[in-house]
Amino acid sequence: MPSHLTVRVGGRVGAVRAVAGAGDPTPVGAAPPDASAAAGAPDLDPRGAIEAEARQLAQARQALVAAAGEIGRLREGLLKEAEGQLADLAVAIARKVLAQEIQAGRYEIEPIVKEALAQVPDARDVVVRLHPADLARCQAAGQDQDQGADARVRFVADPDVPQAGCVIETPEGVLGSVVDGQLGEIGEALKAVE
Numbered sequence: 001m002p003s004h005l006t007v008r009v010g011g012r013v014g015a016v017r018a019v020a021g022a023g024d025p026t027p028v029g030a031a032p033p034d035a036s037a038a039a040g041a042p043d044l045d046p047r048g049a050i051e052a053e054a055r056q057l058a059q060a061r062q063a064l065v066a067a068a069g070e071i072g073r074l075r076e077g078l079l080k081e082a083e084g085q086l087a088d089l090a091v092a093i094a095r096k097v098l099a100q101e102i103q104a105g106r107y108e109i110e111p112i113v114k115e116a117l118a119q120v121p122d123a124r125d126v127v128v129r130l131h132p133a134d135l136a137r138c139q140a141a142g143q144d145q146d147q148g149a150d151a152r153v154r155f156v157a158d159p160d161v162p163q164a165g166c167v168i169e170t171p172e173g174v175l176g177s178v179v180d181g182q183l184g185e186i187g188e189a190l191k192a193v194e
Contacts, residue, residue: 083191084191087187087190087191088187090187091183091186091190094183094186095179095183098164098179098183102162102163102164107164109134109137109138109164109166110138112164112165112177113128113138113166113177115177116128116166116168116177117153117168119168119175119177120168120170120175122170124152125152125170125171126152126153126154126168126169127153127155127156127168127169128154128156128167129156129157129158129161129166129167129168129169130155130156130157130161130165130166131157131158131159131161131162131163131164131165132157132159133163134161134163134164134166135155135156138155139155161178162178162180165178165179165180
């Protein structure tokens, strides 16, 4: 009993039929006469048609590879943009939370001033400018401290300095420790991380 294998190829090629067994008069690889007539296509060399299909498939493959590369580049760009937006969002949220905490007075000014003074190599002839409300809090906390420090550091009220911040003036220059500036630095550091 003969076995039949039929392979259909799109385009101008009709059906190609391979026959296992000697009972079928159609040669292997040739389309039966009724197949081309039924398809309405003229008889073509199946090898030429297959080669044409192979060329089309190769072109389609190249187009897909190029599209995949472009998609990869777009993906990388979108991820980089999203990372920057996430950093901006994180800083904006932190800024809002800190502003609420500062407005409610839930912060300590002494550690902020100490950290800023630690950045000054020789803390002599230093003027620390603070918001007037922070200066009152700092002076109240400073009553328990050593008076020797007061000789080299002078505290001044300055309404232009935001609460929870300080500006330190030294003979070498000015050093600011303001929440908004620190958040900006954090945001830039987050964006610089790759």
